[in-house]
Amino acid sequence: MRLADFSADSPGTLVPTVNGLQAFVPDVLPPEIDVADLVPDLQAATLALGELKGAISPLANPELVIRPMQLREAVSSSNMEGTFTTFTDLLVFDAGGPSDPQQDTVEVHNYVKALRHADRLMQELPVCGRLITELHKILLSNVTKKARGAAVEPGFLKKHQNFIGGTPKSPRFVPPPPAEAVKALGELETFINRPHRRGLELIDAALIHYQFETIHPFPDGNGRVGRILIPVYLQATGIIDGPYLYMSEYFERHKDDYIDLMYGVSSSNGWISWIKFFLNGVEESSRSAIATTKQLINCSEFFRQQIMAGRGRSAVLVQIMDLLLSNPVLSVAQIAHRIGQSDQTVRNNLGWLVEKDLVRELKLHRPKLYISPLVLDIISGHQEKI
Structure with a gap:
């Protein structure tokens, strides 16, 4: 000094x-x-x-x-x-x-x-x-x-x-x-x-x-x-x-x-x-x-629009995507516990979300973990890809 x-x-x-x-x-x-x-x-x-x-x-x-x-x-x-x-x-x-x-x-x-x-x-x-x-x-x-x-x-x-x-x-x-x-x-x-x-x-x-x-x-x-x-x-x-x-x-x-x-x-x-x-x-x-708040709100609305266009009114799909906004990586059991649904119901809905690329499965993890790539883009400033 x-x-x-x-x-x-x-x-x-x-x-x-x-x-x-x-x-x-x-x-x-x-x-x-x-x-x-x-x-x-x-x-x-x-x-x-x-x-x-x-x-x-x-x-x-x-x-x-x-x-x-x-x-x-x-x-x-x-x-x-x-x-x-x-x-x-x-x-x-x-x-x-x-x-x-x-x-x-x-x-x-x-x-x-x-x-x-x-x-x-x-x-x-x-x-x-x-x-x-x-x-x-x-x-x-x-x-x-x-x-x-x-x-x-x-x-x-x-x-x-x-x-x-x-x-x-x-x-x-x-x-x-x-x-x-x-x-x-x-x-x-x-x-x-x-x-x-x-x-x-x-x-x-x-x-x-x-x-x-x-x-x-x-x-x-x-x-x-x-x-x-x-x-x-x-x-x-x-x-x-x-x-x-x-x-x-x-x-x-x-x-x-x-x-x-x-x-x-x-x-x-x-x-x-x-x-x-x-x-x-x-x-x-x-x-x-x-700006981040607006992006996340817009992301939530985009999820709802995609769900409405593909599956109509699905409360479970909306619940899953809302949960992944605040917790971008979760397992089936964690999602099921937090939204009060069975593991099988969650798996069925995740399958549709994965098909639409709204959710992706993270490889090499047990139990299986799922991530929202759009949410990851927002919180990482579009710097990180999966």
């Missing part, structure tokens, strides 16, 4: 740590910033987020679009950490197979599980230390020794100094030592749960994300936990009414700016540039989610 980068305006304190290095401890939020500089960006982000809410809220079953978007978020957020899997492998594992998946697939699936569990946790807890450690526990569970998280205890804060970028002897950034990190995390929890500044929640989300990533309270998994906290915080404040704003695709596309701008806050008080970047991300992510 180049100490010369840190100006007198830096919003934090440098403290001695291991290897003769200095660690950065951020000041307590909120900083003093001129919100007037952010008004146009805040208005654009708020408008786009409102349009996303308007696109999803009327749906009878919002899970039809939320679950596919969570899969995209898991892949993008994990890619940023050097963990890669295909959407097909992730969907197959989510459906219960194979028994010996690649470890990267397990890690990405942990992210999906954490996203889903966050929604349940919020029904019982505020956005607090316990919620954060629960998410970390899910993210880092069942990771083998070859994976990056093997040396950490899932759900426990760091016990040793960690580093961001570079090497332990020459890191790009040194977050707070363990004791200071515990104190800073407690102060962040207080900030998160104070009376909200109406109209400024998106700005506060930017502050919170920076602060959490700067504290870096865990040995591993900080980036992923921090990105999950964005929709969690916005849902807790009521800005969104469901877990449907995810920003990792935006951060992944602008990864260098994402890293550099947060560093710029620490080194030279670059709050305005970071918050503008974050608000632009809210706008872009909302627009992208709106």
Whole structure:
């Protein structure tokens, strides 16, 4: 960490740590910033987020679009950490197979599980230390020794100094030592749960994300936990009414700016540039989610039209295709259980759907698994074929 980068305006304190290095401890939020500089960006982000809410809220079953978007978020957020899997492998594992998946697939699936569990946790807890450690526990569970998280205890804060970028002897950034990190995390929890500044929640989300990533309270998994906290915080404040704003695709596309701008806050008080970047991300992510929502709704309507044209009014066929919108890979037994039909009825209907290429059987899997190629196209951005 180049100490010369840190100006007198830096919003934090440098403290001695291991290897003769200095660690950065951020000041307590909120900083003093001129919100007037952010008004146009805040208005654009708020408008786009409102349009996303308007696109999803009327749906009878919002899970039809939320679950596919969570899969995209898991892949993008994990890619940023050097963990890669295909959407097909992730969907197959989510459906219960194979028994010996690649470890990267397990890690990405942990992210999906954490996203889903966050929604349940919020029904019982505020956005607090316990919620954060629960998410970390899910993210880092069942990771083998070859994976990056093997040396950490899932759900426990760091016990040793960690580093961001570079090497332990020459890191790009040194977050707070363990004791200071515990104190800073407690102060962040207080900030998160104070009376909200109406109209400024998106700005506060930017502050919170920076602060959490700067504290870096865990040995591993900080980036992923921090990105999950964005929709969690916005849902807790009521800005969104469901877990449907995810920003990792935006951060992944602008990864260098994402890293550099947060560093710029620490080194030279670059709050305005970071918050503008974050608000632009809210706008872009909302627009992208709106487009995905429209694609999935159109896909559902296309399925209905195909079913009506080929088989007339078939409630079972519609039920199967609606189920495959939110769960794009399933077995016969899983479909039968969820729609309340016999295995044989499901097989008969799947046969017709396969014949029309609305559904395909995934080879080499037992039990047999079925996928909707159109849904895979949408959630993978037409990047992945089966």
